[in-house]
Amino acid sequence: MEVLLSVNAQAADVAEEARQRLINSITVYETTFAPEEVVVVRAPGRVNLIGEHTDYNGFPVMPMAISRDMLIVAGASKDNVISFANVIPSFQGGSFTIERNIPPYQGGDWGNYIKSATQGLIDFWGTEEGLQGLKMVIDGNVPLASGLSSSAAFTVAAAEAILAINGRTIDPVVLAEVMAKSDHYVGMASGGMDQSISILGQAGKCLKIDFYPIRTKLVTLPKEADILVCHSRVKAAKAGNARVAYNMRTVECRIAYMLLHKLAGKAGAKEPTMLYDWFANETEGFDDALNKIETALVDEGYTVKMIADALGVSEEYAAKEVCLTKTGEVMPEPQGGFQVKKRARHVISEARRVEDSTALLNGDSENKAEAFGLLMDQSHASCRDDYEISCEELNALVEAGKAAGSYGSRLTGAGFGGCTVHLIPKGKGPEFIKKIHEAYYLPHDLDGYADNQYLFAPAQGAGKLF
Ligand code: GLA
Numbered sequence: 359m360e361v362l363l364s365v366n367a368q369a370a371d372v373a374e375e376a377r378q379r380l381i382n383s384i385t386v387y388e389t390t391f392a393p394e395e396v397v398v399v400r401a402p403g404r405v406n407l408i409g410e411h412t413d414y415n416g417f418p419v420m421p422m423a424i425s426r427d428m429l430i431v432a433g434a435s436k437d438n439v440i441s442f443a444n445v446i447p448s449f450q451g452g453s454f455t456i457e458r459n460i461p462p463y464q465g466g467d468w469g470n471y472i473k474s475a476t477q478g479l480i481d482f483w484g485t486e487e488g489l490q491g492l493k494m495v496i497d498g499n500v501p502l503a504s505g506l507s508s509s510a511a512f513t514v515a516a517a518e519a520i521l522a523i524n525g526r527t528i529d530p531v532v533l534a535e536v537m538a539k540s541d542h543y544v545g546m547a548s549g550g551m552d553q554s555i556s557i558l559g560q561a562g563k564c565l566k567i568d569f570y571p572i573r574t575k576l577v578t579l580p581k582e583a584d585i586l587v588c589h590s591r592v593k594a595a596k597a598g599n600a601r602v603a604y605n606m607r608t609v610e611c612r613i614a615y616m617l618l619h620k621l622a623g624k625a626g627a628k629e630p631t632m633l634y635d636w637f638a639n640e641t642e643g644f645d646d647a648l649n650k651i652e653t654a655l656v657d658e659g660y661t662v663k664m665i666a667d668a669l670g671v672s673e674e675y676a677a678k679e680v681c682l683t684k685t686g687e688v689m690p691e692p693q694g695g696f697q698v699k700k701r702a703r704h705v706i707s708e709a710r711r712v713e714d715s716t717a718l719l720n721g722d723s724e725n726k727a728e729a730f731g732l733l734m735d736q737s738h739a740s741c742r743d744d745y746e747i748s749c750e751e752l753n754a755l756v757e758a759g760k761a762a763g764s765y766g767s768r769l770t771g772a773g774f775g776g777c778t779v780h781l782i783p784k785g786k787g788p789e790f791i792k793k794i795h796e797a798y799y800l801p802h803d804l805d806g807y808a809d810n811q812y813l814f815a816p817a818q819g820a821g822k823l824f
Contacts (some may be wrong), residue, residue, distance in 0.1 A: 359505060367574060368625070369524070369537075369603075370397065371620075371758075372425065372461055372671075373572055376483070376540050376587070377497075379445075379497050379499070380398065380429065380431075381431055381446055381727055382497065383397065383398075383429055383430075383431045383445055383497040384398075384431050385497075386431075386443065386445050386495045386497075387431040387433065387443075387493070387494075387495040387757060388494075389663060390443045390451070390495060391398075391433060391441070391443075391493045391495075392433075394433050394500060395433060395434075395520040396431050396432060396433045397431075397432055397433075397519065397523060397822055397824070398429065398430070398431050398822070398824055399429075399430050399432070399515055399518035399519050399522055399820070399821040399822050399823065400424065400427045400428065400429045400430070400515060400518075400821070400823055401422040401427060401428050401460075401510075401511045401512070401513075401514035401515035401518060401556045401557070401819075401820035402424055402425070402427040402428075402500075402511055402556055402559055402817050402818070402819065402820065403423070403424050403425055403426045403427065403500035403506040403507045403508055403510075403556070404421045404422065404423050404424060404506065404507045404510070404511075404555040404556060405419060405421060405422060405506060405551060405585065405587050405603050405777070405814060406420065406421040406425055406551065406770045406771055406779070407420045407422065407564055407585075407715075407770075407779060407781075408420045408708075408711055408715050408730075408734055408737050408768070408769075408771070409421075409551075409711070409712040409737075409784065410467040410706070410708060410737065410741050410745070410747070410768075410769070410770070411705065411706060411741075411745055411747070411773075411803075412549075412613075412705060412708050412709050413548075413549025413550055413551040413705070414547065414548060414549035414608055414611070414632070415549075415611050415632050415633040415634055415705045415709075416568075416570055416631070416632040416633060416634025416635065416637075416706065416713045417634055417708070417709035417712065418471050418565050418567055418568045418709065418713070418716075419545055419549075419551045419553040419566075419710060419712065420553075420564055420565065420566050420567075420577060420708070420715055420716065420815035421474075421551055421565065421566035422555065422559065422563070422565065422579075422711050422814070423555050423556060423559025423560075423583070423816060423817040423818065423819050424500075424587075424812070424816075425428060425501040425509075425814060425815070425817045426501070426506065426572050426812070426816045427498070427499065427511055427815075427817075428496060428497075428498040428500065428503050428508070428511040428512045428514075428515040429496070429497045429498070430494050430495070430496050430497075430515045430518070430519045431493075431494065431495045431497075431514065432492050432493065432495075432519040432522065432523055433492065433493050434491075434492055434496040434523050434524070435490070435491035435492050436458040436491075436494050437491050437492040438456040438476055438486075438490070438491045439453050439454070439456070439669070440453060440454055440455075440456060440476060440491050440492055440493075440494070441453035441474060441491075441492075441493045441494070441519075442469065442472055442493070442494045442496065442608045443494075443495050443496070444495070444496050444497075445495060445496070445497040446520075446800070449468055449496075450561075450565075451474070451522060451579060452469045452497065453662050453737055453824075454469070454473060456476060456486050456489050456491060457486055458478070458485070458486050459477070459478060460473050460476060460477050460480075460545070462474075462543060465505070465544070465545070465720060466614075468512075470543065470544050471509050471512045471513045471516060471540075471544070472494075472513075472516040473531060473543065474513055474516070474540040474541070474543035474544060475513045475516035475517040475537070475540060475541075476516070476520060476522065477543055478513075478517065478536050478537055478539060478540045478543070479517060479520055479521075479536065482528070482532075482535075482536045483763045484636065489520075490523060491526050492519060492520065492523040494516070496512070496515070496517050498511070498714065499510060501589055501809075502593075503593040503594050503600075503775070503776070504559050504589050504594070504730075504776045504777050505591075505684050505769075505770055505771025505772060505773070505776025505777045506587070506596050506770075506771065506776070507546075507552040507555075507556065507771070509541070509552075509671075510537075510540075510541070510552030510553045510556050510616070511556050512818045513537060513540045513541075513553065514537055514553055514556040514557055515820065516609030517533065517536075517537055518820050518821065518822060519612050520820045527756075528557065530557050530558055530819070531539075531558065531572055531574075532593070533557055534553060534554040534557045534572050535550070535571065535572055537550075537554075537556075537557065538551035538553050538554060538572070539551025540553060541553075542684070542685050545605075545685055546601055546604060546605070546791075547604070547608045547683040547684045547685045547687070548570060548604070548671050548772075549569060549776070550555070550582065551567060552568075552665070553566065554569075554572055554574075555819070556819060556820050557819050557820050558572075558574055559816065559817060559819035559820075560576060560816065560817050560818065560819065561578045561816060561817055561818040562815070562816055563578060563579075563816050564576075564577045564579060564707065564816050565577060566712065566715075566716045568653070570632075571691055575720075575768075577715075577716055577720055578719055578720060579695050579719065579816070580719065580726040580727040580730060580763060580765075580781070581782075581784070582726075582727050582779075582784050582785055583727040583730075583765060583781045583782065583783065583785065584782050584783070584784050584785070584787055584799070584813060584815075585613065585779060585780070585781065585782075585813070585814050585815070586759070586779070586780040586782050586790055586794075586812070586813055586814075587770070587777050587779050587780075587811065587812045587813075587814055588755050588758075588759070588777060588778050588780065588794055588798070588811045588812075588813060589776070589777050589778065589807075589809075589811070589812075590749075590751040590754075590755055590772075590775055590778065590811065591802075591810070592749060592751045592752070592775030592776070593775055594771070594772060594773065594774045594775035594776040596602070596618035598820055599774070600709075600772060600773075600774045602696070602774065603651060603747070603774050604772050604774075605683045605685070605687055605689060606689050606692065607701060607745065607747070608683055608684070609625075609681050609682065609689040609696070609699040610617070610696050610698055611632070611633055611701055611702065611705060612632075612681075613660060613680060613681065613698050614651075614655070614678065614698045614699075614701060614705075615630045615631075615632060615633045615635065615667055615697050616665075616669060616703075617637050617654070617655060617660075617665070617668055617681060617698060618628075618640070618650065618651070618654055618655070618794045619636050619640065619744060620631075620668065620669055620670075620798075621668070622636070622640045622654075622698060623656040624639075624640050624651070627639055629638055629762050630753075630809055633702065633706070636644060637706065637709075638683050644706060644707075644776075645700040646707045647708065648703065648706055651699060651702045651703050651705075651706065652699075655698055655699040655702065656699065657699055658695065659695020659696055659697055659698075660696045660697075660698050661691060661695050661696075662676050662677045662681065664690050664695070665680055665681070665696070672675055673684070677691075681696070697746070698711065700743075700744040700745070700746070701744065703740075703744050704740045704741065704744035704745040707736075707740055707744075708737060708740055708741075710754065711733045711736060712738055715730055715733050718730055718733075726766055727765045727781060730765065730766060730781060731764065731765025731766025731767075731781045732765075732766060733766065734765075734768045734781060735760070735766050735767065735768065737768050738756055738767065738768035738769060741768065741769055741773060741782060742769075743779070747769070747772065747773025747774055748769050748773055749773075749774060749775060751775070751780055751802070752769045752773070752775070752776075752796075753765075754798055754802075755778040755798050756768060756778050757797075758767065758793070758794045758798045759778060759780040759782075759790070759794060759796035761788045761793070762782075762789075762793040762794055762797070763782070763783070763786075764780040764782050764790070766780070766781040767779070767780045767781075787813040791811045791813075793813060795811070797811070
């Protein structure tokens with residue numbers, strides 16, 4: 359009963375909550391800095407519906423922006439210093455000088471997301487000259503380390519604040535390209551999904567996003583379905599183990615395209631820089647690519663020696679130049695070797711699921727929710743078995759969603775904790791929330807959290823509110 363009440367209250371109080379957040383942030387701004395003219399910007403988090411770990415391989419994703427966001431109240435400063443504070447005092451504020459190359463804070467410091475936004479814009483303009491400093495107060499309600507992209511929302515909001523205070527604009531798609539690289543500043547070799555959807559999200563629609571360069575297509579969700587997101591409460595912190603595990607996946611994919619390209623032995627074929635290049639230039643499409651992966655790669659984990667032998671390079675070169683993230687981090691050979699085959703199989707099959715989902719959802723077939731749900735289920739199985747980014751808790755939540763009668767359920771985001779996303783029959787949110795509460799949160803002693811489950815509709819992307 360309590361759960362149902364809180365769901366209804368949530369829906370009714372959204373506008374009031376937004377108003378309160380705004381008033382609170384402006385008050386904190388006034389007391390931290392001074393009463394003066396301010397701008398208010400926001401950037402949303404996201405939930406990815408399908409297409410996991412495809413972006414950095416050059417394949418598309420299909421996310422939507424959500425109502426949870428990062429709100430920034432910002433005012434101009436007379437110098438070239440960026441000062442920041444959070445409405446939650448335990449997030450310690452700070453300040454830094456705008457310079458051509460901004461040194462990061464220690465790993466895990468939340469101020470790094472403001473620095474990465476600033477650095478990204480400076481790199482884009484090629485100079486820090488003429489960039490005015492600012493003071494900002496941040497209020498976020500995207501659950502942290504939950505796979506809903508709180509950090510991307512934060513980075514994008516910071517960029518919007520810098521742009522607004524400096525009276526500058528950048529075309530949103532160009533800004534998405536600029537911000538797509540922002541995670542590299544904190545050592546995550548991510549793709550550009552999170553920042554792109556935070557900037558380009560469209561109310562009422564999800565987006566199919568292609569990369570290199572960024573291109574978007576509006577996708578319509580099945581009218582008979584709602585989106586429910588459930589937080590496993592397992593933290594997927596970018597500053598922690600999730601970063602290493604994520605970067606390892608990017609390296610395994612890099613090894614995959616190098617091996618597949620070498621084994622294809624196509625004279626004159628251009629060197630691929632990611633799995634997509636191999637796919638586009640050296641295969642006949644999804645079936646052919648999957649067949650090639652099955653026959654060309656071995657099931658067992660690859661040692662550095664195996665990689666060196668297959669590529670015809672020295673072991674030293676393989677270890678230092680092949681097993682390398684795009685952020686320059688060398689990944690040591692993991693126990694059991696690099697899982698190249700499974701990873702490549704996931705990426706290609708997941709990319710096909712994104713293409714199939716787009717065609718299905720924008721087409722005119724009858725049972726879109728069931729068909730899309732099936733693709734979501736298959737995506738989860740592939741994330742769990744081939745990409746190995748799930749965990750017991752995420753699997754339990756997916757099972758709880760399926761047992762409650764979802765069309766489709768899967769983990770969302772980078773994995774290793776965070777959230778699951780469920781496609782459920784329209785209007786059945788409270789019923790699902792109750793069932794999943796009983797199946798997952800109660801037995802896991804997680805019923806103490808006020809907000810474990812969220813009903814999201816696709817929200818608008820980032821921008822200046824006033
Ligand atoms: C994180 C990254 C994205 C994407 C997802 C997995 O959210 O920031 O670029 O790779 O993981 O799909």
